[in-house]
Amino acid sequence: MVGGSVGDKLVIEGLHKSYxxxxxxxxxxxxxxxxxxxxxxxxxxxxxxxxxxTLLRIIAGLENGYDGTVRLGDRxxxxxxxxxxxxxQEHRLLPWLTVEQNVAFGLNGLVPGEKERLVREHxxxxxxxxxxxxxxxxxxxGMAQRVAIARALVNQPGLLLLxxxxxxxxxxxxxxxxxxxxxxxxxxxTTMVLVTHDIDEAIYLGDRVVIMSSRPGTVxxxxxxxxxxxxxxxxxxxxxxxxEIYAEFxxxxxxxxxxxx
Ligand SMILES: Nc1ncnc2c1ncn2[C@@H]1O[C@H](COP(=O)(O)OP(=O)(O)O)[C@@H](O)[C@H]1O
Ligand SMILES: [Mg+2]
Numbered sequence: 001m002v003g004g005s006v007g008d009k010l011v012i013e014g015l016h017k018s019y020x021x022x023x024x025x026x027x028x029x030x031x032x033x034x035x036x037x038x039x040x041x042x043x044x045x046x047x048x049x050x051x052x053x054t055l056l057r058i059i060a061g062l063e064n065g066y067d068g069t070v071r072l073g074d075r076x077x078x079x080x081x082x083x084x085x086x087x088x089q090e091h092r093l094l095p096w097l098t099v100e101q102n103v104a105f106g107l108n109g110l111v112p113g114e115k116e117r118l119v120r121e122h123x124x125x126x127x128x129x130x131x132x133x134x135x136x137x138x139x140x141x142g143m144a145q146r147v148a149i150a151r152a153l154v155n156q157p158g159l160l161l162l163x164x165x166x167x168x169x170x171x172x173x174x175x176x177x178x179x180x181x182x183x184x185x186x187x188x189x190t191t192m193v194l195v196t197h198d199i200d201e202a203i204y205l206g207d208r209v210v211i212m213s214s215r216p217g218t219v220x221x222x223x224x225x226x227x228x229x230x231x232x233x234x235x236x237x238x239x240x241x242x243x244e245i246y247a248e249f250x251x252x253x254x255x256x257x258x259x260x261x
Pocket of ligand 2: 053
């Protein structure tokens with residue numbers, strides 16, 4: 001483990017979030033109940049607009065208000081904190097800073113040498129030793145996301161929130177990054193909450209797959225994935241879970257089509 005920080009249990013109870021709009025209000029999340037254990041890897045899937053990003057932003061402390069309970073250990077989440085890191089679909093690196101400066105950006109108040117050590121260790125962790133002095137435009141998409149992961153982990157948060165982090169990568173780079181995040185999780189034991197629209201990615205990575213439904217956004221079902229890692233995407237058990245999750249997404253009426261092919 002690079003850091004040594006151990007997180008707390010994340011408890012979400014009766015979470016409700018609505019936004020004011022011209023015609024009244026839009027309910028983004030309704031009655032979300034979810035407890036995420038320390039060190040667990042949770043994958044969240046759901047149609048576009050069902051509230052996945054809203055949920056992650058609330059956990060990250062980036063939303064102004066919500067109803068219900070969202071707490072990490074015994075602390076109610078009411079703003080951003082170093083105990084939570086976040087990675088977005090876009091890397092959001094500062095283009096005028098080098099890779100190491102980007103990773104070091106949020107590290108303050110450390111004794112001399114400590115900052116450099118943490119940055120070096122986290123660049124090693126994401127496999128970017130040797131790229132410390134380059135600028136973001138010199139990196140491939142996958143490498144830029146590795147830097148974003150290093151930047152999110154350098155404060156040694158107990159919880160890492162990932163909002164479709166590999167969504168913009170090509171298929172092979174994406175698989176490589178899934179293997180990377182798994183390796184990092186196994187080393188760091190950081191609690192991971194990953195939002196994805198890729199069902200295979202969710203089954204490959206998650207201890208549990210949380211399926212959300214829309215209008216209003218809520219948890220429809222939670223599917224445990226009791227398969228040893230690394231998982232074989234072509235195994236019978238994996239395909240069975242994929243079938244189960246697909247069935248949640250497609251209504252009865254659409255199934256005859258599946259039988260016809
Ligand atoms: N700041 C906002 N103001 C108004 N509506 C919002 C805002 N953010 C999100 N929404 C609405 O909340 C719902 C969920 O959005 P979001 O969390 O981005 O969904 P997802 O990430 O699952 O695609 C959508 O209907 C969206 O239009
Ligand atoms: Mg989103």
